[in-house]
Amino acid sequence: MKKFDCIVIGGGMIGAASAVSLAQLGLTVAVVEKFAPKSFLAEQALDLRVSAISLASQQLLMQLEAWQQIHDWRICPYQRLAVWEHELAYTEFNATDIEQPYLGHIIENRLIQLALWQQFNQHPNITLFCPEALVSFSDNTQTNTIDVELTTQQLSARLLIGADGANSKVRTLANIGLTGWDYQQSAMLINVETPIFQDNITWQHFLPTGPVAFLPLAGKSDLGGYASLVWYHHRDKIKQLVALPNTQLAKAIEIHFPQRLGEIKVLNKGAFSLTRRHANQYYHHKVVLLGDAAHTINPMAGQGVNLGFKDVLALQTVIAEAIAHGESWSSEQVLARYEKKRRSDNLVMMTAMDALYQAFSHPSIAMKLLRNTAFFMSNKLTPVKNKVLKHACGID
Numbered sequence: 499m500k501k502f503d504c505i506v507i508g509g510g511m512i513g514a515a516s517a518v519s520l521a522q523l524g525l526t527v528a529v530v531e532k533f534a535p536k537s538f539l540a541e542q543a544l545d546l547r548v549s550a551i552s553l554a555s556q557q558l559l560m561q562l563e564a565w566q567q568i569h570d571w572r573i574c575p576y577q578r579l580a581v582w583e584h585e586l587a588y589t590e591f592n593a594t595d596i597e598q599p600y601l602g603h604i605i606e607n608r609l610i611q612l613a614l615w616q617q618f619n620q621h622p623n624i625t626l627f628c629p630e631a632l633v634s635f636s637d638n639t640q641t642n643t644i645d646v647e648l649t650t651q652q653l654s655a656r657l658l659i660g661a662d663g664a665n666s667k668v669r670t671l672a673n674i675g676l677t678g679w680d681y682q683q684s685a686m687l688i689n690v691e692t693p694i695f696q697d698n699i700t701w702q703h704f705l706p707t708g709p710v711a712f713l714p715l716a717g718k719s720d721l722g723g724y725a726s727l728v729w730y731h732h733r734d735k736i737k738q739l740v741a742l743p744n745t746q747l748a749k750a751i752e753i754h755f756p757q758r759l760g761e762i763k764v765l766n767k768g769a770f771s772l773t774r775r776h777a778n779q780y781y782h783h784k785v786v787l788l789g790d791a792a793h794t795i796n797p798m799a800g801q802g803v804n805l806g807f808k809d810v811l812a813l814q815t816v817i818a819e820a821i822a823h824g825e826s827w828s829s830e831q832v833l834a835r836y837e838k839k840r841r842s843d844n845l846v847m848m849t850a851m852d853a854l855y856q857a858f859s860h861p862s863i864a865m866k867l868l869r870n871t872a873f874f875m876s877n878k879l880t881p882v883k884n885k886v887l888k889h890a891c892g893i894d
Protein backbone atom coordinates (compact mmCIF):
# COMPACT_ATOMS: atom_id res chain seq x y z
CA MET A 499 0.00 0.00 0.00
CA LYS A 500 1.44 3.42 -0.99
CA LYS A 501 1.67 5.87 1.95
CA PHE A 502 1.19 9.65 1.88
CA ASP A 503 0.64 12.46 4.35
CA CYS A 504 -2.58 13.52 2.56
CA ILE A 505 -4.85 12.04 -0.08
CA VAL A 506 -7.00 14.51 -2.01
CA ILE A 507 -10.06 13.01 -3.69
CA GLY A 508 -10.96 15.23 -6.68
CA GLY A 509 -8.47 17.07 -8.86
CA GLY A 510 -10.84 19.90 -9.87
CA MET A 511 -9.96 23.53 -9.19
CA ILE A 512 -10.21 23.15 -5.40
CA GLY A 513 -8.63 19.72 -5.02
CA ALA A 514 -5.72 20.69 -7.28
CA ALA A 515 -5.18 23.99 -5.42
CA SER A 516 -5.27 22.19 -2.08
CA ALA A 517 -2.74 19.59 -3.25
CA VAL A 518 -0.26 22.28 -4.34
CA SER A 519 -0.82 24.31 -1.15
CA LEU A 520 -0.07 21.29 1.06
CA ALA A 521 2.91 20.23 -1.05
CA GLN A 522 4.27 23.76 -0.45
CA LEU A 523 4.37 22.84 3.27
CA GLY A 524 6.56 19.82 2.47
CA LEU A 525 3.78 17.21 2.89
CA THR A 526 3.48 14.26 0.52
CA VAL A 527 0.19 14.40 -1.36
CA ALA A 528 -1.75 11.95 -3.55
CA VAL A 529 -4.37 13.44 -5.90
CA VAL A 530 -7.10 11.08 -7.11
CA GLU A 531 -9.19 12.22 -10.10
CA LYS A 532 -11.62 10.41 -12.39
CA PHE A 533 -11.08 12.51 -15.52
CA ALA A 534 -8.02 14.30 -16.90
CA PRO A 535 -8.74 17.78 -18.30
CA LYS A 536 -8.06 18.30 -22.04
CA SER A 537 -4.74 20.09 -22.73
CA PHE A 538 -4.88 23.74 -23.80
CA LEU A 539 -4.55 24.76 -27.44
CA ALA A 540 -4.85 28.43 -28.40
CA GLU A 541 -7.21 27.61 -31.29
CA GLN A 542 -9.68 25.76 -29.02
CA ALA A 543 -13.15 27.28 -28.67
CA LEU A 544 -13.86 28.84 -25.28
CA ASP A 545 -15.25 26.40 -22.70
CA LEU A 546 -18.79 26.78 -21.41
CA ARG A 547 -17.78 26.53 -17.74
CA VAL A 548 -16.20 29.81 -16.69
CA SER A 549 -15.84 31.55 -13.31
CA ALA A 550 -15.54 35.12 -12.15
CA ILE A 551 -12.30 34.89 -10.16
CA SER A 552 -11.98 37.40 -7.31
CA LEU A 553 -8.84 39.35 -6.38
CA ALA A 554 -8.40 37.12 -3.31
CA SER A 555 -8.51 33.98 -5.47
CA GLN A 556 -6.02 35.56 -7.87
CA GLN A 557 -3.66 36.11 -4.93
CA LEU A 558 -3.93 32.46 -3.94
CA LEU A 559 -3.33 31.30 -7.54
CA MET A 560 -0.26 33.56 -7.60
CA GLN A 561 1.00 32.03 -4.35
CA LEU A 562 0.50 28.57 -5.91
CA GLU A 563 2.47 29.76 -9.00
CA ALA A 564 -0.41 28.97 -11.37
CA TRP A 565 -1.52 32.53 -12.17
CA GLN A 566 1.12 33.43 -14.78
CA GLN A 567 0.28 30.36 -16.88
CA ILE A 568 -3.46 31.10 -16.78
CA HIS A 569 -2.69 34.70 -17.72
CA ASP A 570 -0.51 33.57 -20.66
CA TRP A 571 -3.26 31.25 -21.96
CA ARG A 572 -6.43 33.35 -21.91
CA ILE A 573 -8.19 35.46 -19.36
CA CYS A 574 -10.58 38.42 -19.41
CA PRO A 575 -10.26 41.15 -16.77
CA TYR A 576 -13.23 43.36 -15.88
CA GLN A 577 -13.16 46.71 -14.13
CA ARG A 578 -16.85 47.42 -13.77
CA LEU A 579 -19.86 45.47 -12.53
CA ALA A 580 -23.41 46.69 -13.10
CA VAL A 581 -26.67 45.47 -11.55
CA TRP A 582 -30.16 46.79 -12.05
CA GLU A 583 -33.82 45.89 -12.20
CA HIS A 584 -35.30 49.22 -13.21
CA GLU A 585 -33.04 51.46 -15.35
CA LEU A 586 -33.56 54.31 -12.82
CA ALA A 587 -31.93 52.19 -10.11
CA TYR A 588 -28.95 51.15 -12.28
CA THR A 589 -25.96 50.60 -9.97
CA GLU A 590 -22.39 50.34 -11.18
CA PHE A 591 -19.37 49.27 -9.14
CA ASN A 592 -15.94 50.34 -10.38
CA ALA A 593 -12.48 48.99 -9.50
CA THR A 594 -11.20 52.55 -9.14
CA ASP A 595 -13.64 53.08 -6.22
CA ILE A 596 -11.63 50.57 -4.18
CA GLU A 597 -8.26 51.55 -5.71
CA GLN A 598 -7.79 48.32 -7.62
CA PRO A 599 -6.89 47.83 -11.28
CA TYR A 600 -9.65 45.20 -11.74
CA LEU A 601 -12.60 43.73 -9.89
CA GLY A 602 -11.72 40.26 -11.14
CA HIS A 603 -11.18 38.07 -14.20
CA ILE A 604 -13.44 35.71 -16.13
CA ILE A 605 -11.52 32.47 -16.65
CA GLU A 606 -12.38 29.05 -18.01
CA ASN A 607 -12.54 26.52 -15.14
CA ARG A 608 -10.46 23.99 -17.10
CA LEU A 609 -7.57 26.46 -17.53
CA ILE A 610 -7.41 27.07 -13.79
CA GLN A 611 -7.38 23.32 -13.20
CA LEU A 612 -4.75 22.73 -15.92
CA ALA A 613 -2.41 25.43 -14.62
CA LEU A 614 -2.60 23.87 -11.15
CA TRP A 615 -1.96 20.42 -12.63
CA GLN A 616 1.18 21.83 -14.27
CA GLN A 617 2.33 22.75 -10.78
CA PHE A 618 2.07 19.06 -9.79
CA ASN A 619 5.17 18.57 -11.99
CA GLN A 620 7.07 21.20 -9.99
CA HIS A 621 6.43 19.34 -6.72
CA PRO A 622 8.00 15.86 -6.56
CA ASN A 623 5.98 15.30 -3.36
CA ILE A 624 2.68 15.24 -5.37
CA THR A 625 1.59 11.99 -7.05
CA LEU A 626 -1.37 12.07 -9.43
CA PHE A 627 -3.66 9.04 -9.76
CA CYS A 628 -5.79 9.62 -12.87
CA PRO A 629 -7.98 8.09 -14.12
CA GLU A 630 -8.82 6.67 -10.71
CA ALA A 631 -11.83 6.84 -8.40
CA LEU A 632 -12.56 6.48 -4.72
CA VAL A 633 -14.34 3.26 -3.74
CA SER A 634 -14.21 3.27 0.07
CA PHE A 635 -12.06 4.15 3.09
CA SER A 636 -11.62 3.01 6.67
CA ASP A 637 -9.82 4.15 9.82
CA ASN A 638 -6.78 2.05 10.62
CA THR A 639 -6.47 2.35 14.41
CA GLN A 640 -3.20 0.36 14.55
CA THR A 641 -1.27 2.73 12.29
CA ASN A 642 -3.40 5.80 13.07
CA THR A 643 -3.96 6.32 9.35
CA ILE A 644 -6.87 6.20 6.93
CA ASP A 645 -6.80 3.38 4.35
CA VAL A 646 -8.30 4.33 1.02
CA GLU A 647 -9.46 1.90 -1.63
CA LEU A 648 -9.43 3.16 -5.20
CA THR A 649 -10.72 1.30 -8.25
CA THR A 650 -7.37 -0.37 -8.95
CA GLN A 651 -5.18 0.15 -5.87
CA GLN A 652 -4.98 1.04 -2.17
CA LEU A 653 -3.40 4.09 -0.56
CA SER A 654 -3.03 5.22 3.03
CA ALA A 655 -2.54 8.64 4.63
CA ARG A 656 -2.85 10.68 7.82
CA LEU A 657 -5.51 12.94 6.27
CA LEU A 658 -8.16 12.41 3.59
CA ILE A 659 -9.38 15.54 1.82
CA GLY A 660 -12.77 15.48 0.10
CA ALA A 661 -12.65 17.94 -2.80
CA ASP A 662 -14.90 15.80 -4.95
CA GLY A 663 -17.62 18.35 -5.65
CA ALA A 664 -21.28 18.84 -4.78
CA ASN A 665 -22.15 15.11 -4.79
CA SER A 666 -19.12 14.23 -2.67
CA LYS A 667 -18.65 10.51 -2.10
CA VAL A 668 -16.13 11.33 0.64
CA ARG A 669 -18.83 13.28 2.49
CA THR A 670 -21.34 10.41 2.15
CA LEU A 671 -18.86 7.71 3.23
CA ALA A 672 -17.79 9.84 6.23
CA ASN A 673 -21.46 10.03 7.25
CA ILE A 674 -21.40 13.81 7.26
CA GLY A 675 -24.97 15.07 6.90
CA LEU A 676 -26.23 17.99 4.84
CA THR A 677 -28.74 20.79 4.97
CA GLY A 678 -29.95 22.20 1.70
CA TRP A 679 -32.52 22.32 -1.06
CA ASP A 680 -32.93 22.61 -4.81
CA TYR A 681 -33.90 26.01 -6.18
CA GLN A 682 -36.85 26.23 -8.55
CA GLN A 683 -34.58 27.91 -11.06
CA SER A 684 -31.90 26.48 -13.35
CA ALA A 685 -29.09 28.40 -15.02
CA MET A 686 -28.32 28.23 -18.70
CA LEU A 687 -24.80 29.13 -19.81
CA ILE A 688 -24.52 30.36 -23.39
CA ASN A 689 -21.27 31.25 -25.16
CA VAL A 690 -21.89 33.88 -27.81
CA GLU A 691 -20.15 36.12 -30.28
CA THR A 692 -21.07 39.69 -29.46
CA PRO A 693 -20.56 43.09 -31.08
CA ILE A 694 -19.08 44.18 -27.72
CA PHE A 695 -15.29 43.73 -27.62
CA GLN A 696 -13.61 43.72 -24.21
CA ASP A 697 -15.93 46.29 -22.71
CA ASN A 698 -14.41 45.63 -19.27
CA ILE A 699 -17.84 45.22 -17.76
CA THR A 700 -19.90 42.36 -16.39
CA TRP A 701 -23.57 43.00 -15.75
CA GLN A 702 -26.67 41.40 -14.28
CA HIS A 703 -30.21 42.53 -15.10
CA PHE A 704 -32.95 41.28 -12.75
CA LEU A 705 -36.15 40.16 -14.48
CA PRO A 706 -39.32 38.85 -12.77
CA THR A 707 -38.36 35.34 -13.98
CA GLY A 708 -34.77 35.53 -12.69
CA PRO A 709 -31.60 37.42 -13.63
CA VAL A 710 -29.84 37.49 -16.99
CA ALA A 711 -26.12 38.17 -16.93
CA PHE A 712 -23.25 39.07 -19.24
CA LEU A 713 -19.64 38.01 -18.60
CA PRO A 714 -17.00 39.16 -21.09
CA LEU A 715 -14.64 36.47 -22.43
CA ALA A 716 -11.13 36.68 -23.85
CA GLY A 717 -10.42 37.07 -27.57
CA LYS A 718 -11.60 38.91 -30.64
CA SER A 719 -14.27 37.43 -32.95
CA ASP A 720 -15.57 38.38 -36.43
CA LEU A 721 -18.50 40.12 -34.76
CA GLY A 722 -16.40 41.89 -32.09
CA GLY A 723 -15.76 39.73 -29.04
CA TYR A 724 -16.99 36.75 -27.05
CA ALA A 725 -19.15 36.55 -23.95
CA SER A 726 -20.74 34.07 -21.61
CA LEU A 727 -24.41 34.78 -21.01
CA VAL A 728 -26.20 33.35 -18.00
CA TRP A 729 -29.96 32.98 -18.12
CA TYR A 730 -31.71 32.04 -14.86
CA HIS A 731 -35.29 30.85 -15.25
CA HIS A 732 -37.71 28.20 -14.06
CA ARG A 733 -36.33 24.69 -14.62
CA ASP A 734 -38.94 23.72 -17.24
CA LYS A 735 -38.36 26.91 -19.21
CA ILE A 736 -34.58 26.31 -19.24
CA LYS A 737 -35.22 22.77 -20.53
CA GLN A 738 -37.20 24.27 -23.42
CA LEU A 739 -34.61 26.96 -24.14
CA VAL A 740 -31.69 24.54 -24.19
CA ALA A 741 -33.54 22.38 -26.76
CA LEU A 742 -33.91 25.29 -29.22
CA PRO A 743 -31.70 25.45 -32.33
CA ASN A 744 -29.00 28.14 -31.89
CA THR A 745 -30.63 30.61 -34.31
CA GLN A 746 -33.96 30.47 -32.44
CA LEU A 747 -32.18 30.73 -29.09
CA ALA A 748 -30.41 33.87 -30.37
CA LYS A 749 -33.83 35.38 -31.16
CA ALA A 750 -35.13 34.50 -27.67
CA ILE A 751 -32.03 36.12 -26.15
CA GLU A 752 -32.57 39.31 -28.17
CA ILE A 753 -36.14 39.52 -26.82
CA HIS A 754 -35.31 38.86 -23.15
CA PHE A 755 -31.84 40.34 -22.62
CA PRO A 756 -31.30 44.11 -22.38
CA GLN A 757 -30.82 45.96 -25.66
CA ARG A 758 -27.24 46.86 -24.77
CA LEU A 759 -26.27 43.26 -25.64
CA GLY A 760 -26.91 43.88 -29.34
CA GLU A 761 -27.22 41.16 -32.00
CA ILE A 762 -25.42 37.99 -30.93
CA LYS A 763 -24.51 34.62 -32.44
CA VAL A 764 -24.89 31.53 -30.22
CA LEU A 765 -21.85 29.24 -30.19
CA ASN A 766 -22.48 26.80 -27.36
CA LYS A 767 -24.96 26.25 -24.52
CA GLY A 768 -25.71 24.05 -21.51
CA ALA A 769 -28.05 23.94 -18.51
CA PHE A 770 -27.21 23.51 -14.81
CA SER A 771 -29.65 22.95 -11.95
CA LEU A 772 -29.13 25.14 -8.90
CA THR A 773 -28.77 23.68 -5.45
CA ARG A 774 -27.84 24.84 -2.00
CA ARG A 775 -25.96 22.36 0.17
CA HIS A 776 -24.07 22.87 3.40
CA ALA A 777 -22.27 20.02 5.15
CA ASN A 778 -23.19 19.79 8.84
CA GLN A 779 -19.49 19.43 9.66
CA TYR A 780 -16.40 20.17 7.59
CA TYR A 781 -14.37 17.35 9.21
CA HIS A 782 -14.83 13.98 10.88
CA HIS A 783 -11.93 11.99 12.34
CA LYS A 784 -9.28 12.01 9.59
CA VAL A 785 -11.52 13.40 6.85
CA VAL A 786 -11.91 17.05 5.87
CA LEU A 787 -14.13 18.65 3.20
CA LEU A 788 -13.26 21.58 0.93
CA GLY A 789 -15.03 23.54 -1.82
CA ASP A 790 -18.33 22.29 -3.25
CA ALA A 791 -18.02 19.09 -1.19
CA ALA A 792 -18.57 21.29 1.88
CA HIS A 793 -20.87 23.97 0.42
CA THR A 794 -22.74 24.56 -2.84
CA ILE A 795 -24.10 28.05 -3.32
CA ASN A 796 -26.46 29.75 -5.76
CA PRO A 797 -24.06 31.03 -8.47
CA MET A 798 -25.94 34.35 -8.89
CA ALA A 799 -23.00 36.40 -7.55
CA GLY A 800 -20.27 34.09 -8.88
CA GLN A 801 -18.84 33.19 -5.47
CA GLY A 802 -18.74 29.35 -5.39
CA VAL A 803 -15.16 28.61 -6.34
CA ASN A 804 -13.95 31.79 -4.64
CA LEU A 805 -15.27 30.42 -1.34
CA GLY A 806 -13.53 27.12 -2.12
CA PHE A 807 -10.20 28.90 -2.65
CA LYS A 808 -10.66 30.58 0.75
CA ASP A 809 -11.10 27.07 2.22
CA VAL A 810 -7.83 26.00 0.60
CA LEU A 811 -5.95 28.94 2.12
CA ALA A 812 -7.54 28.39 5.55
CA LEU A 813 -6.58 24.69 5.62
CA GLN A 814 -3.03 25.48 4.50
CA THR A 815 -2.77 28.16 7.21
CA VAL A 816 -3.96 26.02 10.14
CA ILE A 817 -1.76 23.07 9.08
CA ALA A 818 1.29 25.35 8.62
CA GLU A 819 0.72 26.82 12.11
CA ALA A 820 0.36 23.33 13.63
CA ILE A 821 3.61 22.16 11.99
CA ALA A 822 5.38 25.33 13.20
CA HIS A 823 4.20 24.68 16.79
CA GLY A 824 5.12 20.98 16.72
CA GLU A 825 1.46 19.91 16.96
CA SER A 826 -0.07 16.89 15.25
CA TRP A 827 -1.11 18.73 12.03
CA SER A 828 -3.81 16.19 11.06
CA SER A 829 -5.53 16.15 14.47
CA GLU A 830 -9.21 17.00 14.94
CA GLN A 831 -8.22 20.11 16.96
CA VAL A 832 -6.41 21.48 13.89
CA LEU A 833 -9.29 20.57 11.56
CA ALA A 834 -11.71 22.27 13.96
CA ARG A 835 -9.69 25.49 13.55
CA TYR A 836 -10.12 25.19 9.78
CA GLU A 837 -13.89 24.80 10.17
CA LYS A 838 -14.02 27.76 12.57
CA LYS A 839 -12.23 29.96 10.04
CA ARG A 840 -14.53 29.01 7.19
CA ARG A 841 -18.05 27.99 8.27
CA SER A 842 -19.46 31.38 9.23
CA ASP A 843 -17.95 33.13 6.17
CA ASN A 844 -19.46 30.49 3.85
CA LEU A 845 -22.80 30.66 5.67
CA VAL A 846 -22.98 34.46 5.42
CA MET A 847 -22.39 34.33 1.66
CA MET A 848 -24.90 31.49 1.15
CA THR A 849 -27.53 33.34 3.19
CA ALA A 850 -26.90 36.59 1.31
CA MET A 851 -27.42 34.76 -2.01
CA ASP A 852 -30.66 33.24 -0.71
CA ALA A 853 -31.90 36.64 0.46
CA LEU A 854 -31.13 38.04 -2.99
CA TYR A 855 -32.84 35.09 -4.66
CA GLN A 856 -35.95 35.43 -2.46
CA ALA A 857 -36.13 39.22 -2.79
CA PHE A 858 -35.97 39.08 -6.57
CA SER A 859 -38.39 36.14 -6.86
CA HIS A 860 -41.09 38.15 -5.07
CA PRO A 861 -43.67 39.43 -7.59
CA SER A 862 -45.39 42.12 -5.45
CA ILE A 863 -45.21 45.79 -6.50
CA ALA A 864 -44.22 46.80 -2.93
CA MET A 865 -41.26 44.41 -2.99
CA LYS A 866 -40.21 45.69 -6.41
CA LEU A 867 -40.28 49.25 -5.11
CA LEU A 868 -38.24 48.23 -2.07
CA ARG A 869 -35.65 46.43 -4.23
CA ASN A 870 -35.18 49.37 -6.55
CA THR A 871 -35.03 51.83 -3.66
CA ALA A 872 -32.31 49.66 -2.11
CA PHE A 873 -30.33 49.70 -5.38
CA PHE A 874 -30.88 53.45 -5.74
CA MET A 875 -29.76 54.13 -2.16
CA SER A 876 -26.73 51.85 -2.40
CA ASN A 877 -25.61 53.93 -5.38
CA LYS A 878 -25.73 57.06 -3.20
CA LEU A 879 -24.10 55.53 -0.10
CA THR A 880 -20.53 55.26 -1.35
CA PRO A 881 -18.92 53.81 1.83
CA VAL A 882 -21.54 51.02 2.03
CA LYS A 883 -21.20 50.31 -1.68
CA ASN A 884 -17.40 50.11 -1.45
CA LYS A 885 -17.58 47.82 1.59
CA VAL A 886 -19.88 45.41 -0.28
CA LEU A 887 -17.55 45.57 -3.28
CA LYS A 888 -14.44 44.84 -1.22
CA HIS A 889 -16.17 41.86 0.40
CA ALA A 890 -17.22 40.46 -3.01
CA CYS A 891 -13.61 40.83 -4.23
CA GLY A 892 -12.36 39.10 -1.07
CA ILE A 893 -10.10 41.99 -0.03
CA ASP A 894 -11.85 43.32 3.08
Ligand SMILES: Cc1cc2nc3c(=O)[nH]c(=O)nc-3n(C[C@H](O)[C@H](O)[C@H](O)COP(=O)(O)OP(=O)(O)OC[C@H]3O[C@@H](n4cnc5c(N)ncnc54)[C@H](O)[C@@H]3O)c2cc1C
Nearest residue numbers: 508510512532549550631632663789790800801802803804
Ligand atom coordinates in the same frame (compact mmCIF):
# COMPACT_ATOMS: atom_id res chain seq x y z
C1 LIG B 1 -23.89 27.78 -13.65
C2 LIG B 1 -22.76 27.96 -12.67
C3 LIG B 1 -21.97 29.11 -12.72
C4 LIG B 1 -20.93 29.31 -11.79
N1 LIG B 1 -20.19 30.45 -11.84
C5 LIG B 1 -19.26 30.69 -10.89
C6 LIG B 1 -18.49 31.91 -10.88
O1 LIG B 1 -18.64 32.78 -11.74
N2 LIG B 1 -17.58 32.11 -9.87
C7 LIG B 1 -17.41 31.17 -8.88
O2 LIG B 1 -16.61 31.42 -7.96
N3 LIG B 1 -18.08 29.99 -8.89
C8 LIG B 1 -19.00 29.74 -9.85
N4 LIG B 1 -19.69 28.57 -9.85
C9 LIG B 1 -19.38 27.56 -8.83
C10 LIG B 1 -18.14 26.74 -9.22
O3 LIG B 1 -18.28 26.21 -10.52
C11 LIG B 1 -17.92 25.63 -8.20
O4 LIG B 1 -17.93 26.19 -6.90
C12 LIG B 1 -16.59 24.93 -8.45
O5 LIG B 1 -16.56 24.30 -9.70
C13 LIG B 1 -16.34 23.88 -7.35
O6 LIG B 1 -15.06 23.33 -7.53
P1 LIG B 1 -14.66 21.98 -6.79
O7 LIG B 1 -13.25 21.68 -7.22
O8 LIG B 1 -14.98 22.08 -5.35
O9 LIG B 1 -15.66 20.87 -7.37
P2 LIG B 1 -15.79 20.31 -8.84
O10 LIG B 1 -15.49 21.33 -9.85
O11 LIG B 1 -17.12 19.63 -8.91
O12 LIG B 1 -14.62 19.21 -8.92
C14 LIG B 1 -14.72 17.95 -8.28
C15 LIG B 1 -13.75 16.99 -8.97
O13 LIG B 1 -13.77 15.74 -8.27
C16 LIG B 1 -13.79 14.67 -9.21
N5 LIG B 1 -14.44 13.53 -8.54
C17 LIG B 1 -15.72 13.46 -8.09
N6 LIG B 1 -15.94 12.28 -7.49
C18 LIG B 1 -14.77 11.59 -7.53
C19 LIG B 1 -14.36 10.29 -7.07
N7 LIG B 1 -15.24 9.48 -6.42
N8 LIG B 1 -13.08 9.89 -7.30
C20 LIG B 1 -12.22 10.70 -7.93
N9 LIG B 1 -12.55 11.95 -8.41
C21 LIG B 1 -13.80 12.38 -8.19
C22 LIG B 1 -14.58 15.22 -10.39
O14 LIG B 1 -14.28 14.53 -11.57
C23 LIG B 1 -14.11 16.68 -10.41
O15 LIG B 1 -12.98 16.86 -11.22
C24 LIG B 1 -20.71 28.33 -10.78
C25 LIG B 1 -21.49 27.17 -10.74
C26 LIG B 1 -22.51 26.98 -11.67
C27 LIG B 1 -23.37 25.73 -11.58
